[in-house]
Amino acid sequence: xxxxxxxxxxxxxxxxxxxxxxxxxxxxxxxxxxxxxxxxxxxxxxxxxxxxxxxxxxxxxxxxxxxxxxxxxxxxxxxxxxxxxxxxxxxxxxx
Amino acid sequence: xxxxxxxxxxxxxxxxxxxxxxxxxxxxxxxxxxxxxxxxxxxxxxxxxxxxxxxxxxxxxxxxxxxxxxxxxxxxxxxxxxxxxxxxxxxxxxxxxxxxxxxxxxxxxxxxxxxxxxxxxxxxxxxxxxxxxxxxxxxxxxxxxxxxxxxxxxxxxxxxxxxxxxxxxxxxxxxxxxxxxxxxxxxxxxxxxxxxxxxxxxxxxxxxxxxxxxxxxxxxxxxxxxxxxxxxxxxxxxxxxxxxxxxxxxxxxxxxxxxxxxxxxxxxxxxxxxxxxxxxxxxxxxxxxxxxxxxxxxxxxxxxxxxxxxxxxxxxxxxxxxxxxxxxxxxxxxxxxxxxxxxxxxxxxxxxxxxxxxxxxxxxxxxxxxxxxxxxxxxxxxxxxxxxxxxxxxxxxxxxxxxxxxxxxxxxxxxxxxxxxxxxxxxxxxxxxxxxxxxxxxxxxxxxxxxxxxxxxxxxxxxxxxxxxxxxxxxxxxxxxxxxx
Numbered sequence: 316x317x318x319x320x321x322x323x324x325x326x327x328x329x330x331x332x333x334x335x336x337x338x339x340x341x342x343x344x345x346x347x348x349x350x351x352x353x354x355x356x357x358x359x360x361x362x363x364x365x366x367x368x369x370x371x372x373x374x375x376x377x378x379x380x381x382x383x384x385x386x387x388x389x390x391x392x393x394x395x396x397x398x399x400x401x402x403x404x405x406x407x408x409x410x
Numbered sequence: 411x412x413x414x415x416x417x418x419x420x421x422x423x424x425x426x427x428x429x430x431x432x433x434x435x436x437x438x439x440x441x442x443x444x445x446x447x448x449x450x451x452x453x454x455x456x457x458x459x460x461x462x463x464x465x466x467x468x469x470x471x472x473x474x475x476x477x478x479x480x481x482x483x484x485x486x487x488x489x490x491x492x493x494x495x496x497x498x499x500x501x502x503x504x505x506x507x508x509x510x511x512x513x514x515x516x517x518x519x520x521x522x523x524x525x526x527x528x529x530x531x532x533x534x535x536x537x538x539x540x541x542x543x544x545x546x547x548x549x550x551x552x553x554x555x556x557x558x559x560x561x562x563x564x565x566x567x568x569x570x571x572x573x574x575x576x577x578x579x580x581x582x583x584x585x586x587x588x589x590x591x592x593x594x595x596x597x598x599x600x601x602x603x604x605x606x607x608x609x610x611x612x613x614x615x616x617x618x619x620x621x622x623x624x625x626x627x628x629x630x631x632x633x634x635x636x637x638x639x640x641x642x643x644x645x646x647x648x649x650x651x652x653x654x655x656x657x658x659x660x661x662x663x664x665x666x667x668x669x670x671x672x673x674x675x676x677x678x679x680x681x682x683x684x685x686x687x688x689x690x691x692x693x694x695x696x697x698x699x700x701x702x703x704x705x706x707x708x709x710x711x712x713x714x715x716x717x718x719x720x721x722x723x724x725x726x727x728x729x730x731x732x733x734x735x736x737x738x739x740x741x742x743x744x745x746x747x748x749x750x751x752x753x754x755x756x757x758x759x760x761x762x763x764x765x766x767x768x769x770x771x772x773x774x775x776x777x778x779x780x781x782x783x784x785x786x787x788x789x790x791x792x793x794x795x796x797x798x799x800x801x802x803x804x805x806x807x808x809x810x811x812x813x814x815x816x817x818x819x820x821x822x823x824x825x826x827x828x829x830x831x832x833x834x835x836x837x838x839x840x841x842x843x844x845x846x847x848x849x850x851x852x853x854x855x856x857x858x859x860x861x862x863x864x865x866x867x868x869x870x871x872x873x874x875x876x877x878x879x880x881x882x883x884x885x886x887x888x889x890x891x892x893x894x895x
Binding site for chain 1: 506507508509510530585602603617618628643645646694696709711712714715716718719726730733735736737738739740744745746747749750752753755756759765767768769771772777780782784785786787788789790792794825826827834836841842843871
């Protein structure tokens with residue numbers, strides 16, 4: 316398998332990372348090298364093997380449905396790039 | 411004092427032979443003098459540290475001190491600490507001052523009374539094996555400043571090796587505690603997954619990430635793990651188990667200990683000098699009463715390929731939170747919301763982080779998920795099952811931590827795959843979720859070599875016991891680099 320330049324640009328778009336044409340070419344080389352390493356997996360017959368998502372086979376814990384957190388909005392918004400009246404500001408989305 | 415163990419420091423503080431303010435001042439002085447040559451710390455706030463030291467001294471005077479109260483420690487800059495800049499080695503968080511404490515920080519400082527000396531440099535978002543991907547520049551290895559300290563916990567390793575701190579924290583997703591410990595002549599422990607809370611530990615690959623101690627001895631690691639470990643309801647993967655004293659078995663004799671030697675760790679691909687030091691350590695273990703058992707981890711060669719699907723997949727998801735809206739960097743100029751995301755992430759992330767996000771995005775995308783992500787998860791099961799079979803025949807698995815000693819700055823920076831193979835002996839441990847350690851076992855051409863110990867689930871006390879007895883019989887772990895007086 317080998318990624319085309321167009322695929323690299325499409326993945327970058329999916330990941331929301333702007334990429335120049337020159338960067339895409341360098342990245343293409345690096346990613347294809349990494350995928351050559353990854354391809355070693357394809358030689359292994361894993362039929363019937365249960366995928367392992369996690370080191371410990373545990374279910375999700377449930378907690379009581381009650382408020383446990385204090386209001387930290389001011390502290391958390393203090394580190395935001397742009398806030399106003401308790402809201403995060405971003406470029407206009409709806410015209 | 412700079413070579414003292416944590417137990418010795420604890421006794422000196424309890425007997426009032428030294429105060430925490432004096433001890434903290436001593437290490438802050440060393441950081442001021444020696445850090446410019448090493449770049450091990452990215453943030454030092456002397457007044458904050460001294461305030462904590464004064465509080466610790468008051469606690470000692472009041473009789474409410476624990477065994478670690480007043481002892482200074484360096485924190486990897488992946489742990490959020492309230493009021494401290496927490497960068498994770500990234501431009502994305504270069505100005506982020508955390509509004510809250512990670513559980514590890516709360517337990518170590520708030521409860522145990524350790525004093526933070528500052529935040530240590532690291533590979534960006536813990537993605538790297540050389541500390542060269544940090545936005546704040548590479549860390550230099552105190553044993554040879556033209557060489558890397560390993561990564562991603564390279565700043566913590568260099569800081570303790572140069573005695574800028576008595577001990578430090580690290581995190582290990584694929585070897586990030588053990589490999590820098592090996593390259594800098596330290597003892598480092600990656601606990602069983604789920605033992606140490608991940609709350610407030612900036613996420614890289616959540617099913618693999620685990621925090622742990624980096625110190626000068628196994629005994630110090632045991633004391634630190636006692637302060638770090640424990641159930642945390644704020645981490646959904648934290649294990650609710652009875653509290654353990656990880657130092658309880660340190661002195662237990664090793665007679666009867668069965669050491670498994672996986673043939674895959676003793677074949678080609680390991681530098682001759684590293685292998686010689688490891689073999690000599692195994693001979694020492696035989697003298698201590700252990701017996702050697704041949705075991706096999708037949709799928710271990712697949713651990714690096716499987717890891718470079720699973721870890722990037724989880725990273726691409728975890729790092730989607732960095733979008734320039736709620737915290738961290740935002741590009742200065744942009745048009746639409748999408749353009750803001752794209753420019754923010756292009757400028758805020760470094761090359762290695764972007765590569766891993768792209769790999770992860772691809773392997774999770776429609777049409778590729780089964781061939782890559784599911785296949786990697788199936789191989790992860792095979793790798794974990796290999797360990798289950800091996801631990802039927804032995805108590806501890808041993809081998810080299812890293813295939814080479816510390817390599818030169820820039821040597822592997824141009825080829826990601828070469829860098830990834832630095833972790834060939836450590837990654838399988840994370841995939842399985844097992845505890846692993848590295849301890850100093852000699853030198854090759856003047857550079858430290860690490861012996862890796864791998865234990866069964868929850869066998870931390872056993873690993874620490876095996877490491878401690880070896881350290882009672884050898885003095886490799888006491889060696890420190892020259893020129894760091």
